[in-house]
Amino acid sequence: MTDEPLLRVSALSKFYGSRVGCENVTFDLWPGEVLAVVGESGSGKTTLLNCLSTRLLPSSGTASYRMRDGQRRELYRMSEAERRFLMRTDWGFVHQNPADGLRMTVSAGANVGERLMAVGDRHYGRIRATAVDWLSRVEIDDDRIDDEPRAFSGGMRQRLQIARNLVTGPRLVFMDEPTGGLDVSVQARLLDLLRGLVTDLGLAAIVVTHDLAVARLLSQRMMVMKDGRVVESGLTDRVLDDPRAPYTQLLVSSILQV
Amino acid sequence: MNAQSTDIATYNFAYLDEQTKRMIRRAILKGIAIPGYQVPFASREMPMPYGWGTGGVQVTASIIGPDDVLKVIDQGADDTTNAVSIRAFFKKVAKVDVTTETARATIIQTRHRIPEQPLTASQVLVFQVPIPEPLRFLEPRETETRKMHALEEYGLMHVKLYEDIAKHGRIATTYAYPVKVEGRYVMDPSPTPKFDNPKMHRSPALQLFGAGREKRIYAVPPFTDVVSLDFEDHPFEVQTFDQPCALCGAENVYLDEVILDDHGGHMFVCSDTDHCEKRQADGQHGHLAPETHSASGKMEPVE
Amino acid sequence: MATPLVVSDVAKSFTMHLRDGVTLPVVKGVSFSIRAGECAVLGGPSGAGKSSILKMLYGNYAVDEGQIIVQHGGGLIDLASASPRTVLSVRRHTIGYVSQFLRTVPRVSALDVVAEPLVERGEDRETARAKARALLAQLNLPEKLWALPPATFSGGEQQRVNIARGFITEHPILLLDEPTASLDARNRDVVVELIDAKKTAGVALLGIFHDLDVRDAVADRVIDVTAFAAGKIAA
Numbered sequence: 001m002t003d004e005p006l007l008r009v010s011a012l013s014k015f016y017g018s019r020v021g022c023e024n025v026t027f028d029l030w031p032g033e034v035l036a037v038v039g040e041s042g043s044g045k046t047t048l049l050n051c052l053s054t055r056l057l058p059s060s061g062t063a064s065y066r067m068r069d070g071q072r073r074e075l076y077r078m079s080e081a082e083r084r085f086l087m088r089t090d091w092g093f094v095h096q097n098p099a100d101g102l103r104m105t106v107s108a109g110a111n112v113g114e115r116l117m118a119v120g121d122r123h124y125g126r127i128r129a130t131a132v133d134w135l136s137r138v139e140i141d142d143d144r145i146d147d148e149p150r151a152f153s154g155g156m157r158q159r160l161q162i163a164r165n166l167v168t169g170p171r172l173v174f175m176d177e178p179t180g181g182l183d184v185s186v187q188a189r190l191l192d193l194l195r196g197l198v199t200d201l202g203l204a205a206i207v208v209t210h211d212l213a214v215a216r217l218l219s220q221r222m223m224v225m226k227d228g229r230v231v232e233s234g235l236t237d238r239v240l241d242d243p244r245a246p247y248t249q250l251l252v253s254s255i256l257q258v
Numbered sequence: 259m260n261a262q263s264t265d266i267a268t269y270n271f272a273y274l275d276e277q278t279k280r281m282i283r284r285a286i287l288k289g290i291a292i293p294g295y296q297v298p299f300a301s302r303e304m305p306m307p308y309g310w311g312t313g314g315v316q317v318t319a320s321i322i323g324p325d326d327v328l329k330v331i332d333q334g335a336d337d338t339t340n341a342v343s344i345r346a347f348f349k350k351v352a353k354v355d356v357t358t359e360t361a362r363a364t365i366i367q368t369r370h371r372i373p374e375q376p377l378t379a380s381q382v383l384v385f386q387v388p389i390p391e392p393l394r395f396l397e398p399r400e401t402e403t404r405k406m407h408a409l410e411e412y413g414l415m416h417v418k419l420y421e422d423i424a425k426h427g428r429i430a431t432t433y434a435y436p437v438k439v440e441g442r443y444v445m446d447p448s449p450t451p452k453f454d455n456p457k458m459h460r461s462p463a464l465q466l467f468g469a470g471r472e473k474r475i476y477a478v479p480p481f482t483d484v485v486s487l488d489f490e491d492h493p494f495e496v497q498t499f500d501q502p503c504a505l506c507g508a509e510n511v512y513l514d515e516v517i518l519d520d521h522g523g524h525m526f527v528c529s530d531t532d533h534c535e536k537r538q539a540d541g542q543h544g545h546l547a548p549e550t551h552s553a554s555g556k557m558e559p560v561e
Numbered sequence: 562m563a564t565p566l567v568v569s570d571v572a573k574s575f576t577m578h579l580r581d582g583v584t585l586p587v588v589k590g591v592s593f594s595i596r597a598g599e600c601a602v603l604g605g606p607s608g609a610g611k612s613s614i615l616k617m618l619y620g621n622y623a624v625d626e627g628q629i630i631v632q633h634g635g636g637l638i639d640l641a642s643a644s645p646r647t648v649l650s651v652r653r654h655t656i657g658y659v660s661q662f663l664r665t666v667p668r669v670s671a672l673d674v675v676a677e678p679l680v681e682r683g684e685d686r687e688t689a690r691a692k693a694r695a696l697l698a699q700l701n702l703p704e705k706l707w708a709l710p711p712a713t714f715s716g717g718e719q720q721r722v723n724i725a726r727g728f729i730t731e732h733p734i735l736l737l738d739e740p741t742a743s744l745d746a747r748n749r750d751v752v753v754e755l756i757d758a759k760k761t762a763g764v765a766l767l768g769i770f771h772d773l774d775v776r777d778a779v780a781d782r783v784i785d786v787t788a789f790a791a792g793k794i795a796a
Binding site for chain 3: 189195217245253
């Protein structure tokens with residue numbers, strides 16, 4: 001374990017006019033750590049995720065990121081070019097709807113290879129070999145490499161999106177409801193895959209989900225959000241097994257038992 | 259105002275009003291200053307439909323002077339409708355001399371070819387461009403493509419070439435083949451065959467591109483690097499033809515296929531008609547050249 | 562003898578916000594310590610707070626008051642006030658836990674469930690699997706089950722996977738929450754052997770055993786939890 005957090009977020013707020021998106025969010029994320037952000041729709045978790053991934057600029061607050069060279073950089077002071085570079089090299093973003101994160105009209109192989117080409121790989125054979133490797137890691141048969149994701153099932157699309165994000169070996173991945181909209185059996189497979197990848201690659205991740213089971217399975221730590229504020233945070237199993245905040249107790253008690 | 263009293267059919271020189279020409283010249287100058295960068299301009303309605311070269315015509319109209327000699331080609335040919343009518347247009351509105359001879363022209367407006375005869379520093383090549391944005395087919399958002407140009411994010415361009423190789427085993431893009439200009443901007447060379455791409459590289463002639471409907475002008479100044487994108491293991495290659503021109507016997511030129519009859523008869527002839535006629539006039543003959551061919555340069559390929 | 566775990570004056574209650582903020586006290590004044598090589602057992606009737614104490618020691622329940630001092634990474638830390646990151650580190654390196662029930666993960670084989678804690682501590686996967694095989698064999702789990710995810714196993718089979726997972730590492734402190742509840746006599750004996758081996762290795766063990774035979778076989782000392790009763794008994 002390193003002593004320096006990968007991401008350090010301090011008093012982050014985002015307002016939409018007079019309405020609160022998220023308010024005064026502070027936390028540190030260490031390398032290899034998975035943080036779940038849970039809450040119901042409108043709780044501000046997606047706004048927070050978008051601010052952290054610099055897809056949105058916050059109204060106030062700071063976030064600093066430890067770059068690969070060990071330098072800490074303020075995310076909101078970086079130029080757009082630097083942020084976008086970070087976004088396609090050291091970061092990943094897994095959207096709930098794979099169509100938002102994939103190019104639906106180019107082949108699976110090109111979807112995976114795009115980031116490599118974006119960082120300057122100009123060797124077709126090498127790009128393709130990497131794509132084959134990544135497709136197999138997300139359990140997509142290599143004979144599907146030239147198929148467009150339009151021809152893929154929802155679960156396959158999501159796995160492809162994950163491969164597309166991980167191909168450059170990012171250290172931080174943002175996930176917005178990565179299993180939302182999938183059948184439970186497909187969900188289970190995806191979760192297991194994500195869990196394995198996160199452990200094997202030592203990824204840090206921030207996972208936004210409304211599904212507490214997903215949070216328990218994937219994350220070590222969680223934050224519970226309500227009305228834009230963090231109402232409780234801590235070890236995932238502590239928050240779920242001994243919820244303290246009234247809202248967390250409500251959330252936990254609302255889980256359907258199978 | 260006064261002009262009307264002398265002649266009913268008087269146009270302002272080269273059709274466009276002076277303010278418009280000024281605006282377009284500014285765009286051209288900016289384009290030359292930033293090679294390969296698409297400069298937006300206030301494209302005017304022209305007396306021809308979009309797709310017929312309104313962009314190229316506006317650029318030509320803005321740079322042409324009374325002493326210029328204009329050549330217009332369409333797919334290499336001087337004698338097709340588009341070329342003939344644009345030539346007639348400038349003859350009428352600018353009263354300039356027109357020609358079909360590449361060497362004699364000072365301005366060559368082209369739709370989708372670069373003449374075979376090497377151009378000189380005293381010539382300007384004006385391209386008619388339908389869709390100027392090379393990233394368009396992969397990224398539909400203009401805001402995003404402009405950002406990608408600004409930040410030099412061109413990975414997507416290689417995605418297109420990757421797709422070609424994945425589908426066809428080689429880069430199958432044969433026209434509008436993307437190039438990088440002066441090591442910075444990726445540019446669509448307009449739907450010229452990629453055969454012509456090497457001619458753009460370090461060309462002594464100024465190359466201007468006008469897209470009327472899309473309202474963009476861009477430029478490649480003389481002696482500018484124009485490099486076709488490729489992969490290390492799939493390098494850029496131009497088309498090759500396994501036979502010479504059927505009429506003039508030229509090799510290493512771009513050929514068009516011409517259907518001769520309803521029984522599968524066909525021949526390959528130079529797409530650059532001026533080049534072909536010149537060679538024939540010089541006594542060069544292909545295997546299908548008419549025996550009675552005269553030195554006039556007139557071509558009668560189909561009996 | 563070293564004392565890797567000292568609990569002093571710990572109190573715990575639950576505030577039920579969904580029931581008008583009713584507070585259910587669980588325990589208070591919990592104080593004891595465990596020495597290395599010793600197996601202490603929490604005693605007392607159901608609902609006395611034995612499980613809650615164990616969960617506090619693992620960081621799974623928050624602590625209202627008091628300190629839980631653990632020897633960790635060459636120093637002492639207070640688990641009751643430690644950051645989540647510290648708690649995770651303690652779990653990885655210092656305190657192991659065998660829960661009553663196995664929380665299964667879809668699609669992960671029993672073998673890998675058992676090997677996982679070692680892999681997390683940096684052991685290479687094959688070495689970890691070899692140790693896992695040995696433990697599962699010792700616990701008489703049929704070999705044909707090893708490659709299957711334990712979700713569909715019987716209670717006893719799941720429990721043995723759980724025990725193997727808990728015992729595979731060399732944590733200096735091991736917490737046992739009724740590890741023998743659904744085991745037959747033969748496997749109970751195996752667990753007793755495993756606990757004895759841990760004691761010999763100098764591990765400090767704290768457990769809850771409802772099975773009196775097992776308890777008598779392993780316990781060096783019984784800590785009576787009723788002494789820490791906080792009035793009303795937790796549900």
